[in-house]
Amino acid sequence: MLPTTPVPHPTSKASDFSETFRRAYRWMLLARLAEEKMASLYRAGKITGGVFLGKGQEAISVATGIALRDGDVFAPLIRDQAGRLAFGESLLDFTLTYMGARSGPMRGRDGNVHRGRPREGMLPMISHLGAMVSVVNGILMANRFQGRLGSVGAASLGEGATSTGAFHEALNQAAVEKLPLILVITNNQYSYSTPNSRQFACADLVDKAAGYGVSGHTVDGTDLADCLKLIGNAVECARAGGGPQLVIATSLRLVGHGEHDDSHYVSAHLREMPLGRDCLTVAESRILSESWADKVTLDSWHRDSLHQIEEAVAYSTREAAPDPAQEDWCAYSSRQLSEG
Amino acid sequence: MCLFIPAIIRGLSLPVSFSLHSELLPTLITYLEAIREALAKALNDDPRVYIYGQDVGFFGGAFKATKGLSQRFPGRVIDSPISEDAMVGSAIGASIQGMRPIIEMQFADFSTVGFNQIVNQAATMFWRTGVACPITIRLPCGGTSGSGPFHSQSLEGIYSQYPGLVVLTPATVEDAYSMLLAAVECDDPVIFCEHKYLYYHLKADGLPNEALPIGKARITRAGRDATVVTYSAMLHECLAAAEELAGEGWEIEVIDLRSVKPLDTDTVLASVARTGRVLAVGEAWPWGGVTAEVLARIASEGFNLLDAPPMRLNAKDTPVPFHPNLWGTHRPTAKTIADALRSLLRL
Structure with a gap:
């Protein structure tokens, strides 16, 4: 088996910002390259179902994943490869699930971005947007019942999900219960093909925070340093009993909704704006300008990431697909209730 | 959402089976x-x-x-x-x-x-x-x-x-x-x-100390001429109908499914094997649903047990009406169930 943590955890103190930044950058890089590999496998017809990339959102995603710790819960969305890795998901969970392997966490029963390990705090998203937020709330309520204090829950959504009833119900519920929820909305300007002008009419999504009676924050989603600081603070605020934190990160989706989508509808004007910057390139420039690492080191990280991805893909390719004859066709935990 | 005032149902006339403890x-x-x-x-x-x-x-x-x-x-x-x-x-x-x-x-x-x-x-x-x-x-x-x-x-x-x-x-x-x-x-x-x-x-009279497991139906009333498969409040309408038909010399077996999923097909089929006739009664709407599932199972697994086409009786295929005159006709009642049973027994 491959190690479940593909990038070594830092040996220096987490309070060293440059070290946190480097670590976050490496997760972003690994996520970007892993997703690019998956996209090429998709184009080669080797992937069943869709492939959904987080290109342009790695900074906000990794900042969320890295701010969480053991005992916390994370409900990622479809563009959270970086955050998943930083939270502790193995690269193998990613490759095995995309390839539908029986040995993956979803065993071929569910695919791609729907993977998770609920018992380890990683929730497996359903496709209905906003639906995972109240599930996080419930885990946080259970923590309170059970006297487990100091743990938080984070959920990722896009701006499109703020139009759902599930979002409204869940954020209001979290506010009423004063739960340690961090709700990270990445406003990437498009929900599939729908621009913000057809999605909401408020001047700024963060204005919703006041309506729910929760703390609101905004951040430039293309700037890793800002994301790390802001999400870190929001998580600590929630952990300290400050109630739900609504974070609005601004970015641009630099890919299609999925790999099947050429995103021709994305405005050229937006691509030229600062929010259209590639957060990975911005982070890399920051590392070099601050001399937190040199080009040779960056190249070695790149090679190391590619190596891990090749290993994970090669391993997953060899794994058996699910066998319908061997499948346990029972949807009940209480087996005696199955009429199968 | 508006609050319904439950006291409103207290004035209803009730099937015979309810009046035992009036x-x-x-x-x-x-x-x-x-x-x-x-x-x-x-x-x-x-x-x-x-x-x-x-x-x-x-x-x-x-x-x-x-x-x-x-x-x-x-x-x-x-x-x-x-x-x-x-x-x-x-x-x-x-x-x-x-x-x-x-x-x-x-x-x-x-x-x-x-x-x-x-x-x-x-x-x-x-x-x-x-x-x-x-x-x-x-x-x-x-x-x-x-x-x-x-x-x-x-x-x-x-x-x-x-x-x-x-x-x-x-x-x-x-x-x-x-x-x-x-x-x-x-x-x-x-x-x-x-x-x-x-x-x-x-x-x-009191609370039970033991119970049937989930997924087991109960034969509430034994009979030999026809089987009625039902559940929830319709059980009591069916029992009243069976009582009415007893006065006409028919012995109706009434099965309370208790659990509709899982559904106790074995108990239902065993009863149909004894009676040869079956009526499934539910308060839900008629398209698909529990009564349709019961009949589908009987038709596919026990067709040879039947002496007559299986029947089902449900609410009408409209939203549930407000006025008591309409509501009392919308859902099956002891009277409409008894009528359905008479048809089934004549077949």
Whole structure:
């Protein structure tokens, strides 16, 4: 088996910002390259179902994943490869699930971005947007019942999900219960093909925070340093009993909704704006300008990431697909209730 | 959402089977009280249990099913916002974390607002992840006079359609108690359909000490001429119809399914093997649903047992009407069931 943590955890103190930044950058890089590999496998017809990339959102995603710790819960969305890795998901969970392997966490029963390990705090998203937020709330309520204090829950959504009833119900519920929820909305300007002008009419999504009676924050989603600081603070605020934190990160989706989508509808004007910057390139420039690492080191990280991805893909390719004859066709935990 | 006033149903004339205990004795326990006792026992016996729903706390719930429980079990009987989706979603999360939530929908009809969480999240959790989702969702269901289209629905069929859900439909005081306890103990999501029409009128001498397991039907009345398969409040209409036909010399066997999913096909087929004729009766709408499932199983697994085409009787295919004159005709009653049985016996 491959190690479940593909990038070594830092040996220096987490309070060293440059070290946190480097670590976050490496997760972003690994996520970007892993997703690019998956996209090429998709184009080669080797992937069943869709492939959904987080290109342009790695900074906000990794900042969320890295701010969480053991005992916390994370409900990622479809563009959270970086955050998943930083939270502790193995690269193998990613490759095995995309390839539908029986040995993956979803065993071929569910695919791609729907993977998770609920018992380890990683929730497996359903496709209905906003639906995972109240599930996080419930885990946080259970923590309170059970006297487990100091743990938080984070959920990722896009701006499109703020139009759902599930979002409204869940954020209001979290506010009423004063739960340690961090709700990270990445406003990437498009929900599939729908621009913000057809999605909401408020001047700024963060204005919703006041309506729910929760703390609101905004951040430039293309700037890793800002994301790390802001999400870190929001998580600590929630952990300290400050109630739900609504974070609005601004970015641009630099890919299609999925790999099947050429995103021709994305405005050229937006691509030229600062929010259209590639957060990975911005982070890399920051590392070099601050001399937190040199080009040779960056190249070695790149090679190391590619190596891990090749290993994970090669391993997953060899794994058996699910066998319908061997499948346990029972949807009940209480087996005696199955009429199968 | 508006609140329905349950007192309105108290003036109804009731089928014969209800009038046995019409003289209120202090020792009698109602269907609703049995539910409350089961909730209290679950809270008392299992620290993982909590109740979450609209007005369930100090107020004690729209029907008073949780009356006094928030005082007896502080912090464990919690008022929710009017947010059925988030109520169920949070219960799913809590169950993952080891709790045993009981969600009270104010009316079964409102559970459609939480439908997505029930059928897509709770019902799929174990299959997708191997992690069980032990939640109980109480649906005060079925029609009562004057309740109208949005406080009267019977949704057992639609929930039974989804893999991963257990759907229970207790028809007696004893089953309301023991099956609710079984629901809370069950490791899978349970849709507990408790019938509002039975809340106040149906009474028993006491609470049971033992119970049939989930998934077992009960032959409530034995007979040899025809089988009636039913569940929930329709059981009592069917029993009244069987009593009426007994006066005409027919012996009708009445099966109470108790649990519609899983469905006890064995008990149904064994009965049909004895009688050769079957009528399935449900209060839900006619397109698909529990009665259609029962007949489909009989037709495919027991066709050779039949001496006559299997019949079914359901509510009319319209929304549930408000006015008592219309409502009394919309759903099956002892009279229409007796008429259907006479047709079946003539075939």
